[in-house]
Structure formats: structure tokens, C-alpha cells
Amino acid sequence: MKILKTQNLSKFFDGLRALDRVNISIDKKTLTLIIGPNGSGKTTLINVISGFYKADEGRVFFEDMDITNKPPNKIYELGIVRTFQIPQPLKKLTVLENLLIAERNIGESIKDCLGFKWLKQEEELVERAFEILEFLNIDDLWNREAYKLSGGQLKLVEIGRALMTNPKLMIMDEPVAGIAPALAHSILEKLLELKERGITLLIIEHRLDIVLQYVDYIYVMANGRVIAEGVEEEILSNPEVVEVYLGAEG
Numbered sequence: 001m002k003i004l005k006t007q008n009l010s011k012f013f014d015g016l017r018a019l020d021r022v023n024i025s026i027d028k029k030t031l032t033l034i035i036g037p038n039g040s041g042k043t044t045l046i047n048v049i050s051g052f053y054k055a056d057e058g059r060v061f062f063e064d065m066d067i068t069n070k071p072p073n074k075i076y077e078l079g080i081v082r083t084f085q086i087p088q089p090l091k092k093l094t095v096l097e098n099l100l101i102a103e104r105n106i107g108e109s110i111k112d113c114l115g116f117k118w119l120k121q122e123e124e125l126v127e128r129a130f131e132i133l134e135f136l137n138i139d140d141l142w143n144r145e146a147y148k149l150s151g152g153q154l155k156l157v158e159i160g161r162a163l164m165t166n167p168k169l170m171i172m173d174e175p176v177a178g179i180a181p182a183l184a185h186s187i188l189e190k191l192l193e194l195k196e197r198g199i200t201l202l203i204i205e206h207r208l209d210i211v212l213q214y215v216d217y218i219y220v221m222a223n224g225r226v227i228a229e230g231v232e233e234e235i236l237s238n239p240e241v242v243e244v245y246l247g248a249e250g
Helices: 042-049 073-075 095-100 110-114 120-135 149-162 181-196 208-214 232-236 239-249
Strands: 002-013 014-021 025-027 032-034 056-062 080-083 169-173 200-204 215-224 223-229
Touching: 002 042, 002 200, 014 042, 014 056, 014 223, 025 200, 032 042, 032 181, 032 208, 042 169, 042 200, 073 080, 080 149, 095 120, 095 149, 120 149, 149 181, 169 215, 181 200, 181 208, 208 232, 215 232, 215 239, 223 232, 232 239
Parallel strands: 032 200, 032 215, 080 169, 169 200
Antiparallel strands: 002 014, 002 025, 002 056, 215 223
16 A cells, blocks of 8 residues: 655756656555665655645645645644754753654643653653663663764664654655664664554665665656666666666766
């Protein structure tokens, strides 16, 4: 069953077509990868899907609901959450506090929660946050301020904040960029576990040597268009992909 579809999605900036009638279709409980050289339209596409940019043409459907040009907060409420290439935590808050403020229905008592004056709801919230931190293997960092974390640890906190929203679809912009290969593999293995738990994942990533073994399906973009799609073997043997993307990267 398809969880996300775009139909002839286009976006213009100052008359330039950043997206050119883009069609993608994402199955539930899969990990889909979007690749392409810089300027190919990848980030613009996920910005339009997640409501940060408005589409000029075309439609976006989530669970068969037309969500085209809905504001980001409304898309977030539907169960779509995204992470960014550069994590954006509240740096003076602890790891635990960063997760707690991400919860979708946190209510007015968050000040009590952050001040450790817990009611039952807050106790359950904190327990869930610790479960997520343990899943990500960063529960030992729960009381550390975000500004003291490494780049890889910040990536994990970003994933943890997304998980606090109970997402149906996670859209991730370069989740393993700039971190050591061992941690990159660890993060991708966690994403596979999330897929098994029923979360659908759509990611942008350049590190093909690491990421390809984990994905179910791949879209390749260039000049605002989807130029190829398929599984790993089909993509790597596609002459246009080799010329436009792999050649550009090499």
C-alpha cells in the first residue's frame, strides 16, 4: 500500500524550475532513498512534501489524502516528521529535554516535566523518552546539554526527537553525513529496525558506499527531474545514472 505519492510536482524559483513534474510513490514500511548531484532538486522535493515550500504545480498525497501546500504543522500532525542535514537541537537543553519538547501532544504541563515535578502523564512521557534513548544507545547521555554532543550523537538525538512524535513517515536529509562509517552503519541498522516496527522512511543521502545495502528502492534526480528509479542493481547499471550522478560525484 502506498503511503506517499507525488503527481507532476513542480516548483519554481525566480522563473527557474527546481522541480520538474516529479512523480514518486512510496510503499508503507519501506526505506526509500533519493540520490542525485547537488542542485538536483532532492531537498526542494522534501521541502515541498513536508510543507516548508509550496508547490507551484502538481499534488502531494499522504495515505490517499491530498496534503498539497498544507502548512508544516498540519503535515506534522498527520504523522509526517522530518530531520535536517544539520541537526537543530535546543543547545542549552539536555538530551532528555530535547526529546520531551518534541512530543506532539505535550500539553501545558511541560514546565513541570522539565522541572522534574511529574504528574502521571509526564512520568509516562519521560519513560517513553528513555525507551527511545535506550533504543538509540544514548541513554547514558540523557542529562548532557546538546551543545556538548558530537556530530554523530546529535544525529541520534534528531532521530530520537522524531520518534517522540510517533511518526508514520520519517523524512531524513542526510542522516549519516559527516560521521564515522561505524556509527553510520549503526544508525542505518536502527532505521531498519524502525521499518520493522512499521515506520516508513524516505531519506536523502550521498554516501552510497554505506547506504545502498539498507534501502528497498531508489529514486535518482537530476535537474529537478526523476531520471531513474528501481532497486540497487537497476540504478547502478543505468547509463544515465552513471553519467549524470555517479560521474558527477567521482
